[in-house]
Amino acid sequence: MIYYIYDGSFEGLLTSIYDSFYRREYPDKIVSDDNFQPNLLIEAVHIKTDSEKASKVYNSIKNKISSSALENIFYVFLSEVENNEKIIYNYLRLGWKLENKIDLYLSDDRVLTVHKIVRRVKNERHRMLGLIRFRYLDKNTYYAPIEPQYNIIGLVAPHFTKRLSDQNWIIHDVNRKIAAVYDKREWYITDFKLNRELKYSDEEIFFQDLWKQYFNSIAIKNRINPRLQKRNMPMKYWKYLIEKS
């Protein structure tokens, strides 16, 4: 069994795909080095990330398949679902055969799997645009902790740079220990950890309180429907919602 081990970056994955074609090999699995557990049966090939190789693959996908295929595999990469590297690999192999018609092959499982994952990531991204809750800290800075299922922090940040362009903000992915930080000029993703619990000002507590009040009084008591509420707003997101925690 041939395993390709790469560094976990998108460039690393593209390099693995390049090498697989160059070596005329069909890897049984592509895994990032933190997920790799060696054993006797595995022939491990360590892939060295090479930005030149990566950009060749990148351009080839864009020009020979389509830019929406490129977008799709990036979403699948961010989904971090199990074995997503191989899903991407299979989809691209098919893509170089079918070219820009690939996304019409809805009956093919390789295409269908990709589309399903893309839809789930896009859905979570859209949901997060609404469910992120900023808390005011100090000096025009707002902080929002989230625990999304997929790695969507970089997908939501551009939305907030346009919308809340005159305030500093941090969107913190608590589980992945990363954050998107914006300083009124540009945004970037960085490693991030809170060292102590945050204390909020009276003003912040005041508005949180008003929001909870609003949330409660807007519901029509004769129509209470927790099932519908949970379907639209799954409980896994409730932890950081002001109105639900």
Add this chain to the structure above:
Amino acid sequence: MELKKKLEILSAAAKYDVSCSSSGSTRKNKKGGIGNSHLSGICHSWSDDGRCISLLKILFTNNCIYDCAYCVNRASNDIPRATFTPEEVVSLTINFYRRNYIEGLFLSSAVFKNPDYTMELLLKTVKSLRTVYNFNGYIHLKAIPGADYRLISEAGTYVDRMSVNIELPSSNGLKLLAPQKNKESILKPMGFISTKIKENKDEKKIYRKPTTFVPAGQSTQLIVGATADSDLNILRLSENLYKRFNLKRVYYSAYVPVSDSPNLPAISSPPLLREHRIYQADWLLRFYGFSANEILDETNQNLDTQLDPKCDWALRNIHLFPIEINRADYETLLKVPGIGIKSAKRIISARRIGPINYDTLKKIGVVLKRARYFITCQGKFYGERSMNQEKIKQSILFNNFKDNTFTYNQEQLSMFSLYPNLFNKEESLSVIVGEF
């Protein structure tokens, strides 16, 4: 009065307004400003009744000069009253927006003193949000019927969406339950806004930087189940509103018993299932190419509560089916129960590659438990039954029951069957049959 108390009263007073969408506008942020709008709209939370919260939905005041029987804010009702100041509304909106609680503001109001005075207050609030605070988020404003057109027209340049509520689906209903309002006073401002929107669209073709006027369009709302109007009348009304006034949406709200006026039906809970079916029919009007007279006719004036309107229509027109998935055009595909906009589009694009088989249909997302009775796939019929209306209906209902799709509706069904009986008790209501 404390701000929190005011918010409690005035948001509770606004909760019967259903509209909460924040879609349809492409307003961009300006330099140094705050906010923008998102074309498809964004929901920010879901309240305990399962309805989405997208906008900060409040009344400016619940002091009302009118005494409409169905309304919780009617003058004769003994409830606490409050009035915001424009500054308070602005501060709430901006602070909620900065924390990403909301997508914008939905500002409505009871009629305080007189329509002009109320409209002036609303105008002052939205004007200050846009010009002083540079707020570019979504604003939905209620136009107060009877207010001066100059006020409505100025407000229109600041907001994204405007609406005038029709309230009741027939003029007889209005006469009985809201004697101070009439059909003309509601339709006139609606017509005015729709003409202004059209003028503005034409202006945009000529000038480079025209002022915007209600870019996200106009909507309205009516109450279902407070009068004896049939579903057919309601759908005909909606169809006319979509065609004549180019409305973006008509919202329906199941009547929630808020008063024991003798003119109102005495029900214990709102007719939610009926509301749901009317919404489904509304979607058929707007996106599926149906007309009101197709969905219902004089012999079937009300929607079937057990089946969705499209299924019901297909069963009544069983002679049009089955259709071949690989050959039918888009419009025909849309009329098959179990095939929606998305799956119809997917079928069309997958067909470009090769014929579609039954398995692919399932993968594409077609709801086969309904669709299979109405289609053939490469010439083969998968329905297990003959094309018999009654038999198909029984199997579909049995499937719904098996999947628990409708368990929560079970008790509502029983409530609903009581509903016509309750109406008959009210003699005064028998006069309300209506054409609008």
